[in-house]
Amino acid sequence: MSKYLVLTNSNEVVRVSPDRIVYILSDGNYSTMTLIDKDEHLFSFNLASFERLIEQQLGTDAQTFIRLGKSLIINGRYIYYVNVSKQQIILSDSSFAHKFTLSASKEALKALKSVLEESIKSRRIGI
Numbered sequence: 001m002s003k004y005l006v007l008t009n010s011n012e013v014v015r016v017s018p019d020r021i022v023y024i025l026s027d028g029n030y031s032t033m034t035l036i037d038k039d040e041h042l043f044s045f046n047l048a049s050f051e052r053l054i055e056q057q058l059g060t061d062a063q064t065f066i067r068l069g070k071s072l073i074i075n076g077r078y079i080y081y082v083n084v085s086k087q088q089i090i091l092s093d094s095s096f097a098h099k100f101t102l103s104a105s106k107e108a109l110k111a112l113k114s115v116l117e118e119s120i121k122s123r124r125i126g127i
Contacts, residue, residue, distance in 0.1 A: 003018065003058050004016060004017055005017075005054065005058060009042065009044055014033075018061060021033060021034075022074070022075055023102065024050055024073040026070070027071070028046070029044065030046075031050045036093070047070070047073060068104045069104055069107075069108040072108075078100075079091060079112075080093075080099065082113050083109075084106055084113060087104060088101060088104075089109060089112070
């Protein structure tokens, strides 16, 4: 991915490679973007606005990001573990020094699990 996401808040401009973004968590009208090195950036706009910025600036590369419920966007490349009953998702990669454990609704995680299972099945066709 050679594109960058450029985001601004009242005091700063953040230019970041989408590969460095692990997740974006929203709390009302504020969103916090967490990067692979655990750096966090707070923005004064909601998750829907964040989602629109990602789509506008990244085009087809925006498909890497998955919205889970009302308050969470994750980088789909880093999905490591999904447990629907515990309402837990872990994002990790071999390049990370640590794992990111997050909570999401059962409905959102069920849907994510189904999508992941379908992508596996579609790869097996024609074997």
